[in-house]
Each structure stands twice: as C-alpha cells, then as structure tokens.
Amino acid sequence: MPEMPLIFREISAMRQKVAQWRAAGETVALIPTMGALHAGHVSLVEASRAHARRAIVSIFVNPTQFAPNEDFSAYPRTFDADLAKLAEVGCDGCFAPTPGEMYPQGFSTQVIPGGPALAGLEDRFRPDHFAGVAQVVAKLLNQAQADCAFFGEKDFQQLAVIRRMAADLDMSTRIFGVPTRRETDGLAMSSRNVYLTAPERALAVTLSRVLRASAETIKAGAPVNEVVARASREIEAAGFALDYFEARNADSLAPAASLADGPIRLLVAARLGKTRLIDNWAVE
Numbered sequence: 001m002p003e004m005p006l007i008f009r010e011i012s013a014m015r016q017k018v019a020q021w022r023a024a025g026e027t028v029a030l031i032p033t034m035g036a037l038h039a040g041h042v043s044l045v046e047a048s049r050a051h052a053r054r055a056i057v058s059i060f061v062n063p064t065q066f067a068p069n070e071d072f073s074a075y076p077r078t079f080d081a082d083l084a085k086l087a088e089v090g091c092d093g094c095f096a097p098t099p100g101e102m103y104p105q106g107f108s109t110q111v112i113p114g115g116p117a118l119a120g121l122e123d124r125f126r127p128d129h130f131a132g133v134a135q136v137v138a139k140l141l142n143q144a145q146a147d148c149a150f151f152g153e154k155d156f157q158q159l160a161v162i163r164r165m166a167a168d169l170d171m172s173t174r175i176f177g178v179p180t181r182r183e184t185d186g187l188a189m190s191s192r193n194v195y196l197t198a199p200e201r202a203l204a205v206t207l208s209r210v211l212r213a214s215a216e217t218i219k220a221g222a223p224v225n226e227v228v229a230r231a232s233r234e235i236e237a238a239g240f241a242l243d244y245f246e247a248r249n250a251d252s253l254a255p256a257a258s259l260a261d262g263p264i265r266l267l268v269a270a271r272l273g274k275t276r277l278i279d280n281w282a283v284e
C-alpha cells in the first residue's frame with residue numbers, strides 16, 4: 001500500500017512542513033491543480049522529480065476564475081481518488097484548503113495580469129478568467145514558498161500569464177511548463193473530458209488531429225493563413241462551435257503570419273455540446 005501524502009488544510013501547516021524540509025536541505029516543488037486528477041497531473045509530479053526532492057500538489061477549485069455561467073459547481077470533485085493517485089506517484093503533500101482559508105472575510109485584493117493575459121485568445125471568451133488564475137496562483141506561490149512550480153502546457157496562455165506574473169512580481173519560485181499528456185488517440189487529457197458523451201468523445205480527437213496536420217503543413221512551407229482557415233473549416237464541419245484557431249508566436253503570443261514570426265504555436269478552443277475544449281501544438 002503506497003504511503004498517503006500529508007494533507008494540509010491550513011496554510012500555516014503547509015508552511016511549517018516546507019520550512020522543515022528546506023531546513024533539512026530539501027528542495028520543494030508545488031503543483032497547483034483543481035483536483036479531478038488524471039495522468040496529465042501525475043506527469044507534472046513526475047516532472048518535478050528532476051528539480052525538487054519534495055512535491056506538494058494543491059487541490060483547490062478556485063471560484064474566482066469561473067464566470068457565473070461556467071461550471072464551478074459542476075466541476076468534478078474527486079478528492080479520495082485524487083489522494084490515491086498522489087500516493088501512487090509518491091507525492092509528499094497535498095494542500096487542500098477550504099474557500100474560507102483562501103479567501104477569508106474581508107479579502108479584497110485583485111491581481112490584474114496584462115501582456116499575455118490580453119493576447120486575444122482565452123481572454124476574448126473568458127474575460128475575467130486570468131485575473132482569477134493570477135490571483136490564486138500568486139497566493140499559492142506565496143503560501144507554499146516552494147523552489148519551483150509546475151504547470152501543464154495544455155493551458156498554454158495560462159502558463160504564459162503565470163510566467164509573466166512571477167517575473168513581474170519578482171516571485172522567487174521558478175516556473176516550469178510540462179508538455180501535454182494525451183490519450184492514445186491524441187486527445188489532450190483534461191478534467192473536463194468527463195463531460196463528453198460517447199459520440200462527443202469520439203469526435204473530440206479531431207482537435208489534436210487537425211492541430212498536428214496543420215503544424216506539419218506549415219512546417220512544410222504552406223501559407224499560415226491558408227492552413228489556419230482550412231483547419232477552422234474542418235473543425236466546424238466536424239460539428240464543433242469554434243471559438244478560435246490561431247497561429248501565434250510561442251513566446252509573445254503575438255499573431256504569427258509566417259514561419260519567420262515563429263516559433264509558432266497553434267492554439268484552438270472549440271465547444272462540443274456543453275463541453276469547451278482547448279488544445280495547442282508546436283510547429284517544430
């Protein structure tokens with residue numbers, strides 16, 4: 001039976017343990033999540049092993065990053081199964097605060113990210129989302145005082161927002177991005193995939209298939225705008241409501257019109273029934 005991670009409900013308890021580890025010369029990684037853990041999250045813990053001796057996964061479904069019309073109350077909450085997965089991967093700690101611990105009475109500080117948060121991708125469809133993400137991630141980084149923190153590349157714009165915020169606010173925790181973990185057919189792993197019906201799940205693979213083919217075509221020299229237009233048509237023809245399919249510079253997220261504007265990252269967001277899926281692919 002694998003050893004269960006230490007569970008911290010309070011910031012002070014986590015801080016005390018992190019301080020002990022650090023006093024013993026051990027480095028600490030933080031992996032912020034909203035739970036409903038899958039192999040993608042497990043790969044973040046595994047990636048942290050190359051950089052830190054100890055790993056803490058935080059599980060907090062952060063209300064401030066959901067719009068009123070989004071799935072905050074329906075978001076999957078699977079704490080016991082999450083803990084079992086963390087034990088399996090040898091995670092040392094799980095920080096699972098209550099909303100009151102994170103946002104006590106009187107809480108009133110906003111974090112308003114700029115730069116990549118205004119790139120015209122997710123922010124066009126979820127205008128307050130990155131302010132909520134930046135707020136909670138700033139808090140988590142301050143709370144844990146970890147040496148490094150790990151985020152999935154699947155939320156590519158989010159990763160850029162967090163990198164920018166950590167640099168701008170002189171945060172000492174090093175931010176790492178980890179490549180997206182995929183199902184065997186190529187669908188990017190996501191806690192929201194559980195919302196897909198069986199026919200939607202079969203269709204969902206279209207996104208990664210079109211992304212990969214588009215990346216290869218661009219790499220082979222096809223005009224970026226033509227490839228993007230064709231990919232958008234293909235995704236809509238498959239039955240998705242497309243929010244965007246864009247070619248961007250992977251570092252700045254500025255629009256990329258040709259290979260010279262690269263390194264290019266293709267990014268897509270599309271809705272299938274009630275589920276909104278995002279994914280991205282490097283042109284390399």
Ligand code: PAF
Pocket residue numbers: 032033034060062065133136137155158
């Ligand atoms: O990517 C997520 O799961 C969340 O946005 C994060 C980074 C844990 C903040 O709540």
